[in-house]
Amino acid sequence: MIDNKEIQEILAKYDSDRLTIGTLGSHSALNILKGAQEEGFKTVCVCRKADAILYRRFGVADELVLVRDFADISSESIQEKLRHLNTILVPHGSFTAYLSMKQMADLLRVPMFGNRELLNWETSREKQREWLSKAELRLPRTFEKPEEIHGLTIAKLPGAKGGKGYFLSDSPESFHRKVKEMVGRKLLNQVDIGRIHLQEYILGVNVYPHYFSSIVNDDVEFFGVDRRYESAVDAIGKIPASEQLRAITNPTYTIVGNIPITLRESLLPELIRMGDSVVNASKDIVSAGIIGPFCLEMVITDNLEIYVFEISARIVAGTNVGIGTSPYAYLKHGNRMYMGRRIAVEIREARKRKQLPKIIT
Numbered sequence: 468m469i470d471n472k473e474i475q476e477i478l479a480k481y482d483s484d485r486l487t488i489g490t491l492g493s494h495s496a497l498n499i500l501k502g503a504q505e506e507g508f509k510t511v512c513v514c515r516k517a518d519a520i521l522y523r524r525f526g527v528a529d530e531l532v533l534v535r536d537f538a539d540i541s542s543e544s545i546q547e548k549l550r551h552l553n554t555i556l557v558p559h560g561s562f563t564a565y566l567s568m569k570q571m572a573d574l575l576r577v578p579m580f581g582n583r584e585l586l587n588w589e590t591s592r593e594k595q596r597e598w599l600s601k602a603e604l605r606l607p608r609t610f611e612k613p614e615e616i617h618g619l620t621i622a623k624l625p626g627a628k629g630g631k632g633y634f635l636s637d638s639p640e641s642f643h644r645k646v647k648e649m650v651g652r653k654l655l656n657q658v659d660i661g662r663i664h665l666q667e668y669i670l671g672v673n674v675y676p677h678y679f680s681s682i683v684n685d686d687v688e689f690f691g692v693d694r695r696y697e698s699a700v701d702a703i704g705k706i707p708a709s710e711q712l713r714a715i716t717n718p719t720y721t722i723v724g725n726i727p728i729t730l731r732e733s734l735l736p737e738l739i740r741m742g743d744s745v746v747n748a749s750k751d752i753v754s755a756g757i758i759g760p761f762c763l764e765m766v767i768t769d770n771l772e773i774y775v776f777e778i779s780a781r782i783v784a785g786t787n788v789g790i791g792t793s794p795y796a797y798l799k800h801g802n803r804m805y806m807g808r809r810i811a812v813e814i815r816e817a818r819k820r821k822q823l824p825k826i827i828t
């Protein structure tokens with residue numbers, strides 16, 4: 468792990484009047500780069516050649532650095548270039564998806580907005596559970612072994628992004644039958660069987676609230692909410708049940724987009740308290756705690772019980788629904804506030820108050 472002192476020394480050498488805000492070209496880059504430009508920062512986008520068209524067309528990147536692979540961002544020459552531009556990187560989902568923890572923690576010597584150490588926590592289900600339990604949130608029950616299964620249970624494969632290969636069962640027998648079937652269809656191998664995570668399936672609707680933990684203002688802002696539009700789960704209802712039985716054994720959750728939602732107002736006090744507890748708990752697990760955006764993944768049942776099954780300690784793509792403005796961002800900030808811009812405002816304010824070291828790791 469790069470010593471934070473080292474990052475702070477790099478930051479100290481930066482010309483703070485000429486900061487550039489940078490990120491990888493995917494996920495929420497439009498959001499981040501546009502927000503940075505609106506707050507008067509220069510921007511740099513490290514992107515793949517095929518995707519450059521997007522950032523060019525929207526004109527959000529003052530500088531494009533083309534790479535073959537996102538992981539190339541940790542190469543010495545690109546890091547050197549970024550530091551030369553006085554870049555503060557804003558991490559998003561593609562950082563955690565395409566860079567190894569080693570690259571993020573041991574190699575990337577470019578100052579980052581947010582808490583680098585916490586990104587590590589989102590790569591492990593156990594760590595996430597530990598954090599969310601510390602925050603005293605309601606979590607789905609987990610089962611240590613298939614024999615304990617009772618009631619509808621979701622089986623999650625290790626490292627499967629987007630819920631690929633996840634399946635439901637409601638008894639040890641139906642679990643073993645499904646495993647056998649999946650092994651037969653080569654959707655599952657012997658090694659992964661032992662690493663399946665079994666979790667109580669919560670029947671309800673998924674919502675994804677976004678928060679912003681401001682260090683400068685010592686405040687946790689409730690920023691917006693989205694739901695995901697996922698193929699194939701969101702498509703199943705289009706075909707009759709008899710065809711569903713034959714055509715679909717395990718629905719997948721490949722994300723295609725996000726849909727903005729507003730919530731029943733009576734749910735909001737609890738959601739605000741939950742955001743506060745997550746931030747408080749984060750201070751117990753790593754010093755400084757959460758800096759900036761985070762998101763809870765939850766299911767809300769018909770008696771309005773809220774179950775949290777994941778946390779992201781960084782900007783999520785769901786905040787893209789608020790580019791321009793969104794109801795909750797409007798309530799707090801007035802017009803034209805959104806997550807990418809909020810990040811830039813925090814950096815600008817921290818610079819003004821000479822608090823940049825507090826929000827950079």
Ligand SMILES: Nc1ncnc2c1ncn2[C@@H]1O[C@H](COP(=O)(O)OP(=O)(O)OP(=O)(O)O)[C@@H](O)[C@H]1O
Pocket residue numbers: 607621623626627628629630631666667668669670673720722764766776777
């Ligand atoms: N305990 C649960 N009860 C009900 N539905 C669940 C539960 N856990 C997960 N899901 C559903 O499965 C989907 C994928 O689960 P999860 O978020 O854990 O996977 P993932 O691999 O982390 O996906 P991603 O990286 O896209 O968030 C969720 O979006 C949700 O719709």
Ligand SMILES: [Mg+2]
Pocket residue numbers: 764777
């Ligand atoms: Mg998830």
